Amino acid sequence: MTSARRADAIVIGAGIVGAACAAALARDGFQVTVLDRAFPSAGTTSVGMGHIVAMDDSPEQLALSAYAQRLWHDLAPELDPRSELDHCGTLWVAEDDAQFAAVRAKRDVYAAAGIASEILDARALADAEPNLRPGLAGALYVTGDMVVYPPGATLRLLDIARANGARVRSGEEAVEILPNGVRCVHETYHAEVVINAAGPLAARLTPGLPIVPRKGHLAITDRYLGFVRHQLVELGYLTSAHVMTNESVAFNVQPRATGQVLIGSSRELVEWEASLNRDILAQMLRRAEAFMPALGELSVIRTWTGFRPATPDKLPLIGPWDAVPGLWIASGHEGLGITTSLSTARLLVDQIVGRAPAIDPTPYWPARVHSASAA
Amino acid sequence: MTQSCDVLVIGGGPAGIAAASRAAEAGARTMVVDEGASPGGQIWRPKLTGHQPSVARQWLARLAASEATVSPRTTVVDLQVSAPRSFIVRAERSGIPTIIGARALVLATGARERFLPFPGWTLPNVFGIGGAQALLKSGTRFDGKRVVIAGTGPLLLPVAASLSAAGAKLLVVAEQSSRARVARFAAGLWNAPATLAQAARYRAGFFGAPYSMNSWVVRAEGDDRLRRVVVRVGTETRTLECDALCTGYGLVPNTELARLLGCVMRGSVVFVDADQSTSTDGVYCAGEPTGVAGVDSAIAEGQVAGLAAAGRASDAAPLRRVVSRRAAHGRGLDRAFALRPEIHTLAASDTIVCRCEDVRLGQLDRGWSARQGKLYTRAGMGPCQGRICGPALECLMGWSADSVRPPVFPARVRTLSSPAKTGDSAETSERNHDAPA
Numbered sequence: 001m002t003s004a005r006r007a008d009a010i011v012i013g014a015g016i017v018g019a020a021c022a023a024a025l026a027r028d029g030f031q032v033t034v035l036d037r038a039f040p041s042a043g044t045t046s047v048g049m050g051h052i053v054a055m056d057d058s059p060e061q062l063a064l065s066a067y068a069q070r071l072w073h074d075l076a077p078e079l080d081p082r083s084e085l086d087h088c089g090t091l092w093v094a095e096d097d098a099q100f101a102a103v104r105a106k107r108d109v110y111a112a113a114g115i116a117s118e119i120l121d122a123r124a125l126a127d128a129e130p131n132l133r134p135g136l137a138g139a140l141y142v143t144g145d146m147v148v149y150p151p152g153a154t155l156r157l158l159d160i161a162r163a164n165g166a167r168v169r170s171g172e173e174a175v176e177i178l179p180n181g182v183r184c185v186h187e188t189y190h191a192e193v194v195i196n197a198a199g200p201l202a203a204r205l206t207p208g209l210p211i212v213p214r215k216g217h218l219a220i221t222d223r224y225l226g227f228v229r230h231q232l233v234e235l236g237y238l239t240s241a242h243v244m245t246n247e248s249v250a251f252n253v254q255p256r257a258t259g260q261v262l263i264g265s266s267r268e269l270v271e272w273e274a275s276l277n278r279d280i281l282a283q284m285l286r287r288a289e290a291f292m293p294a295l296g297e298l299s300v301i302r303t304w305t306g307f308r309p310a311t312p313d314k315l316p317l318i319g320p321w322d323a324v325p326g327l328w329i330a331s332g333h334e335g336l337g338i339t340t341s342l343s344t345a346r347l348l349v350d351q352i353v354g355r356a357p358a359i360d361p362t363p364y365w366p367a368r369v370h371s372a373s374a375a
Numbered sequence: 376m377t378q379s380c381d382v383l384v385i386g387g388g389p390a391g392i393a394a395a396s397r398a399a400e401a402g403a404r405t406m407v408v409d410e411g412a413s414p415g416g417q418i419w420r421p422k423l424t425g426h427q428p429s430v431a432r433q434w435l436a437r438l439a440a441s442e443a444t445v446s447p448r449t450t451v452v453d454l455q456v457s458a459p460r461s462f463i464v465r466a467e468r469s470g471i472p473t474i475i476g477a478r479a480l481v482l483a484t485g486a487r488e489r490f491l492p493f494p495g496w497t498l499p500n501v502f503g504i505g506g507a508q509a510l511l512k513s514g515t516r517f518d519g520k521r522v523v524i525a526g527t528g529p530l531l532l533p534v535a536a537s538l539s540a541a542g543a544k545l546l547v548v549a550e551q552s553s554r555a556r557v558a559r560f561a562a563g564l565w566n567a568p569a570t571l572a573q574a575a576r577y578r579a580g581f582f583g584a585p586y587s588m589n590s591w592v593v594r595a596e597g598d599d600r601l602r603r604v605v606v607r608v609g610t611e612t613r614t615l616e617c618d619a620l621c622t623g624y625g626l627v628p629n630t631e632l633a634r635l636l637g638c639v640m641r642g643s644v645v646f647v648d649a650d651q652s653t654s655t656d657g658v659y660c661a662g663e664p665t666g667v668a669g670v671d672s673a674i675a676e677g678q679v680a681g682l683a684a685a686g687r688a689s690d691a692a693p694l695r696r697v698v699s700r701r702a703a704h705g706r707g708l709d710r711a712f713a714l715r716p717e718i719h720t721l722a723a724s725d726t727i728v729c730r731c732e733d734v735r736l737g738q739l740d741r742g743w744s745a746r747q748g749k750l751y752t753r754a755g756m757g758p759c760q761g762r763i764c765g766p767a768l769e770c771l772m773g774w775s776a777d778s779v780r781p782p783v784f785p786a787r788v789r790t791l792s793s794p795a796k797t798g799d800s801a802e803t804s805e806r807n808h809d810a811p812a
């Protein structure tokens with residue numbers, strides 16, 4: 001699989017985005033070194049939900065996530081049990097007739113992007129998910145969506161990178177990005193290609209990147225196999241994710257391979273304040289109970305928070321950073337980075353080696369930041 | 376359901392009972408919550424057979440005579456500081472969500488057993504001391520059963536005596552510490568004659584069996600249940616056919632609630648001053664979470680904490696000497712029964728180290744941190760949240776405890792989702808409820 005020996009590449013960050021970039025670069029023949037200030041999957045990747053989802057907040061987001069969905073299907077045979085891949089699909093749940101009308105429009109948008117989906121009426125929805133409350137209008141069933149365990153998938157991607165010659169260094173913090181190099185505390189690394197995949201911390205290394213932490217809460221239950229069968233998301237989720245209000249919650253519930261139920265999700269802009277906000281947690285759980293009353297009786301064993309790397313236009317930053325020779329950015333994936341890690345890596349590597357990418361890469365170019373501030 | 380009080384005592388063991396009695400007698404509106412069906416904690420919980428020691432009867436009567444409200448079957452799952460000296464406590468009472476507001480807290484949450492993995496430790500009929508005591512308290516007979524007791528510390532003695540009284544044939548009581556250390560500790564008890572006398576009484580209770588120092592269980596063997604244990608006695612290795620193995624490797628203080636509040640720790644115990652006050656204003660701590668030192672210490676500390684929480688710390692002066700003497704005793708215990716290095720290396724690569732998630736030692740890498748072990752293998756991710764495997768992994772891998780997150784015990788979704796109706800927080804949270812639309 002490995003092609004001709006290419007230049008050296010350094011990936012800063014061993015989250016899922018960095019791991020996907022490392023695997024793609026190494027497979028393409030680059031001599032890859034991955035640096036992480038902590039250890040693989042120490043950051044946002046260890047606190048996210050792991051829903052591989054085609055998301056249509058904007059045409060650009062849909063293009064990137066639809067491409068990602070295909071790449072996850074291609075990767076599936078190479079994943080191992082640690083990745084906990086589950087082809088459960090997504091049900092976008094409509095509460096009333098108005099939302100159900102939106103389901104049809106959503107199906108057409110997905111179809112145009114090559115994403116298969118089916119409309120479920122109220123009956124079919126109740127059959128698919130008996131624990132949802134009665135009286136819901138229906139749902140859009142996106143059959144190709146999946147669920148993974150993000151830290152497991154990250155380890156697997158790093159194994160693929162290692163099998164193609166990559167080195168992974170834990171406890172190695174990048175202090176400064178240089179032209180064609182990275183200065184760490186004890187050592188300076190030189191390479192033709194440097195990728196900033198430091199997740200929500202990327203802007204610390206590349207000032208000017210418009211990335212802010214957007215906090216989320218999650219709660220996980222004990223094991224209740226079969227209680228939830230698909231990833232369930234309310235149709236209103238996109239509004240909640242799109243509008244950069246100070247806080248919002250949405251019904252977003254996930255079946256884990258273990259039989260556990262992972263309950264999300266919330267969004268808050270509170271800088272790096274990591275402590276649990278009991279009011280937000282309670283609102284988020286009440287929202288989930290409003291859709292699934294029986295959920296109230298399940299036992300929660302742990303709650304936590306995490307920070308999504310958010311950008312003002314809700315699109316990630318993927319592409320060259322012209323101010324620093326050799327530097328490429330792969331960050332700002334907000335709540336979709338598990339999904340779009342694979343498409344990010346492919347887009348990036350195609351551009352680095354000068355191959356035509358499968359989708360138009362320009363909407364994700366970090367250069368838009370300058371044009372935005374110039375405008 | 377919402378309630379409020381001046382002093383909320385969490386834990387109804389000896390420390391909590393003493394704290395609640397003193398706080399209520401001092402005039403504070405006092406409530407004591409405990410998971411059990413009635414107050415008593417680890418050692419004073421009512422038994423089906425036998426009778427309570429007089430000190431237990433005295434304190435249980437004193438609590439009953441006080442104005443303190445007792446809330447049994449109540450598990451605290453989360454707590455937070457809502458304003459200075461104002462706390463919101465989330466609990467489940469027989470499964471019903473309950474919110475309690477309090478001006479001061481006494482954390483008297485006791486300790487749990489330390490389990491150390493060795494080959495065969497998960498076989499049926501291998502118990503911890505707590506498991507053995509539960510069987511004894513439920514009236515189980517052990518007539519003619521061949522039992523091995525192994526581990527460390529003074530807790531082995533009462534279990535040995537009770538098992539013997541219940542008809543068990545004790546093959547050996549194996550104490551891993553050395554004769555010299557245990558003797559030095561016993562010599563230090565000259566000023567605690569009651570403790571020595573009690574130890575002698577327990578020893579008399581299983582006189583037929585050897586109490587063997589420098590001894591430990593290397594592994595347990597069996598099929599559908601335990602058949603034999605391999606014991607190291609000094610330099611010799613012996614195989615003993617037996618029906619049950621009871622192990623006890625000391626206690627781990629329950630410090631989760633204190634850590635959730637951000638109280639300063641000193642090593643594995645909660646740091647307290649002479650008033651049993653933690654670093655968090657209005658939060659007091661008594662009994663095992665401040666250091667495992669036994670029931671007399673728990674009672675003395677509980678009294679100080681209860682008085683201080685009720686604003687009457689000055690009345691606690693006479694108790695402070697007892698507290699510091701008993702704390703010295705606790706440190707002596709730690710030294711005398713420190714685990715020998717061999718105990719840390721008993722587990723084999725296929726020995727289960729995390730029972731909730733079925734993780735074996737061989738899956739773990741010494742170069743990892745506890746957090747990596749958890750993320751990569753699920754060790755500590757189960758319902759016990761590392762309460763059992765955490766101390767074991769600390770011992771085997773040198774990994775320190777992961778952070779504490781609510782709920783400290785598994786709690787229903789609706790317990791965590793019910794609005795906290797104290798202060799104005801409920802109002803704000805309702806206002807934002809429809810945010811996603």
Ligand SMILES: Cc1cc2nc3c(=O)[nH]c(=O)nc-3n(C[C@H](O)[C@H](O)[C@H](O)COP(=O)(O)OP(=O)(O)OC[C@H]3O[C@@H](n4cnc5c(N)ncnc54)[C@H](O)[C@@H]3O)c2cc1C
Pocket residue numbers: 012013014015016017018035036037038039040041042043044045046047048049050051052053172173174175197198199200201202205215216217218264265305306307308309330331332333334335336337338339340
């Ligand atoms: C609550 C929540 C739910 C989510 N649910 C989903 C979901 O269902 N589906 C989905 O697709 N996405 C989801 N996400 C989003 C997803 O988790 C993130 O977009 C993704 O993990 C980002 O990955 P990353 O590799 O960019 O960042 P990270 O995982 O944070 O990785 C960055 C790495 O860089 C390292 N690093 C940082 N600075 C330096 C430095 N100076 N030197 C060296 N190393 C450094 C860090 O240690 C870290 O390991 C969710 C996020 C949250 C918070």
Ligand SMILES: Cc1cc2nc3c(=O)[nH]c(=O)nc-3n(C[C@H](O)[C@H](O)[C@H](O)COP(=O)(O)OP(=O)(O)OC[C@H]3O[C@@H](n4cnc5c(N)ncnc54)[C@H](O)[C@@H]3O)c2cc1C
Pocket residue numbers: 385386387388389390391408409410411415416417418449450451452483484485486487488504505506508530533534626629632661662663664668669670673783
């Ligand atoms: C398994 C075991 C066996 C022991 N055997 C003996 C023995 O034989 N002899 C002896 O002298 N000592 C024994 N001890 C030690 C003895 O229990 C202590 O020395 C003494 O009880 C200390 O009192 P305490 O009040 O600090 O703790 P405890 O007696 O443990 O009381 C703490 C109480 O708090 C409750 N609690 C904890 N967390 C919460 C929460 N979040 N919400 C509500 N309630 C909570 C617990 O259920 C418990 O009832 C044993 C301890 C253990 C763990």
